[in-house]
Amino acid sequence: MARLSNQEGLANQEGLADWLPGRLAEERPVVTVIGDSILDGWWDGTIDRFCREAPAPVVQVQRRDFAPGGAANTAMNLAAMGADVRFVSLVGEDSGGHMLLDQLSSAGVDVSHVVAHAGMTTTTKFRVSSGGQVMLRLDDASKELPADGLRQMAAAVPEALRGSSAVVLCDYGAGALDGAVRDAIFDHLGPGSDVPVSSEVGSANARQDTLLVVDAHHPGRWAGLKPDLATPNAQEAAGLLETEFPGGAARCPFVEAHADQLLRASGAAAVVVTLDREGTLTIRRNDTLQKPATHRTWARPQAEKQASGAGDTFVAALTIARAAGMPLTSSVNLAQAAADVVVHRPGTSVCTTDELAKHLRGFADTALTDADLARQVDEHRRQGKRIVLTNGCFDVLHRGHTRYLNQAKQLGDVLVVALNSDSSVRKLKGPDRPVNYEADRAAVIAALSCVDHVTVFDTPTPIPLIDLLRPDVYAKGGDYTPEMLQETEAVERYGGTVTILDYVPEHSTTAVLERIRSTGEAPQT
Structure with missing residues (x-):
């Protein structure tokens, strides 16, 4: 497809092309990510024996890798795709916190709004694997986040939001978006009153046209903000509906049948339900049709890969595309392509501008x-x-x-x-x-x-x-x-x-x- 001019190219871009990732990076939208930080540890080794004291395999660790996870992974992916990223979070003054901040800074993420607190432990998830199989995961985290740390984090929110093209709330239920932080978010990102909701733009009057994306374990907590986008997975969408989802191919028709309820429960102008190996289903309000419009994407999964964080990559690509003005359906398609890149890799990884362009270029001689x-x-x-x-x-x-x-x-x-x-x-x-x-x-x-x-x-x-x-x-x-x-x-x-x-x-x-x-x-x- 021929490349269009800068003025019309992104707003009218229907298909995907290898020049798109670079064009998005040129836009360099300012994106603020607020949420729960995680340090993902991947320890891999060999198993040659069982331990004497219990019927458990002994993993002789040969490699230790660490990568930012959770909201930090979303920030890393946004930076890798060309966004100017500000990160607001709470970590401990410990080795995990130092490692997390060092990796974020090295990737170009602004961590000046991250609060390091001596009274907490940086959430760290250690995955122990051998022969391509995760044997065990060990989680190390504070049981409760310090209230004064949350107050310091809340104080950082207004400055971090200033001039942002988009805001991503990454609420994984670990507590970083509770208390004073939650109050600050509602104070500064609350929706305007009497603003008509467009199927493509959403409501953003009081947010000064700032795109708001909610990626939360419990999206209903943020329904009062009337976000532009909510991105629940199947389990989170089931929670919104207070029901259980069917399995396999029946899930998409189930989501489509409950589109109105999902939009109401999330408060969002559009909901993108991620369905892992089955891709995604987007539902959005459409006053012309008098019913929600839908759009489906299809994943290209890889069997037996130890990938983690593909959902964070999806949210990051979706956010940068929408912040740059691409149509919602094209943005979701691009996000699916970015997720397909990282799901083929072991561990927690990011999709860069060049990698996404190469992935799309791979279709050229197809x-x-x-x-x-x-x-x-x-x-x-x-x-x-x-x-x-x-x-x-x-x-x-x-x-x-x-x-x-x-x-x-x-x-x-x-x-x-x-x-x-x-x-x-x-x-x-x-x-x-x-x-x-x-x-x-x-x-x-x-x-x-x-x-x-x-x-x-x-x-x-x-x-x-x-x-x-x-x-x-x-x-x-x-x-x-x-x-x-x-x-x-x-x-x-x-x-x-x-x-x-x-x-x-x-x-x-x-x-x-x-x-x-x-x-x-x-x-x-």
């Missing part, structure tokens, strides 16, 4: 040949996965495309997108199309979390590809019926299913291009 794609599909089928195939030009990516592709993904386990080649697009759409060449279109589509594989076909219809792959479901978007499609006979011949998905004419590529030609502007999203 279109598979028919033979390679067939091998991939055969492997998925051996694993018992349901294959969905769809096709189209996907020239200028827009919200109608992303909604359609997310719907297609939900019909099975693996989504294959077949793109019309440049020559076939010209035959279908005319000599001035495509706007974007097939390699660029393939890279943008592959970067969507809902898409598993991309290929390019040059035949009049995708029937040869259907005969090769024999997908369980062939999905098509538009004002068709199965009887109108040439592909239906080929699909039904081997027992497959044809499914027609939503048609969104006002979001068609043709409509987008006509708007640009007539007004010189891209339609607002």
Whole structure:
């Protein structure tokens, strides 16, 4: 996708591209993170024997790693992606506190608002592992945080907030956001009165347009602030609803069915529920539709990795993208990509601007040949996965495309997108199309979390590809019926299913291009 001008590029950015992380870093938004600090320890070694006094393995430690965790990890990720980060927290005057502050400072995080108190222990979590398996976790923390330390932390809040583009509240229930700190946050971040809530912007009158993101074990504690975003995981969302979540694939439909309740309970303009291996579901208020709008992302998980803190990376990327003015759906997509980077690493880590750009660049040469794609599909089928195939030009990516592709993904386990080649697009759409060449279109589509594989076909219809792959479901978007499609006979011949998905004419590529030609502007999203 061609890079747009600085003025319009981020506000209208629908797809992901490798230049985006660098562009966000150029914005350098000021972000204040307030919350519970944790020092994550990762001790790894070998096991050759059991101890004599108990049936327990002896781990001969060979490596000790420490990294900022909790709110400190969110701050580290924000700094790694280019934000100007101020950190407000409470640590002990101990070795853990010194190590935590040293690592934060070395990463460029402003720790001048962090209070070091002699009367507390810095929360430290030691994970002992061997052979890729965590054997034991030891937690060392104060049972209660000192009240005078919280008062000092509260006094640091106003200065830390001054001039901030965004504020992230990382409330993990360890006590740093209790007492005087909580009072100071409500005093300085309380919502304006009689402010209409927009599905994209949220309410921020009294906050002077400062984006407020709540990442909390109990998001309902902060509902009175009317945050712009709340980011509960499945367990935290279940707590908001005071119920239990179903397991597996049933969780997303459950969240969508309870969207109104989640928005009310969190007080947020938008709620992004993170579902670990199943990606995320975003729900936001939409007065036009008279019901919450939703957006799904899909994770690319890695089996058996000792990753920790991917949720912090997600929140950091989401925050910097929204603070820089990107649309909510694009920001969530970018955050999912950043989380995918760190979830493939052991330990607690951060996603840098360069790493995120490299990850997105990896989709650039992603279109598979028919033979390679067939091998991939055969492997998925051996694993018992349901294959969905769809096709189209996907020239200028827009919200109608992303909604359609997310719907297609939900019909099975693996989504294959077949793109019309440049020559076939010209035959279908005319000599001035495509706007974007097939390699660029393939890279943008592959970067969507809902898409598993991309290929390019040059035949009049995708029937040869259907005969090769024999997908369980062939999905098509538009004002068709199965009887109108040439592909239906080929699909039904081997027992497959044809499914027609939503048609969104006002979001068609043709409509987008006509708007640009007539007004010189891209339609607002």
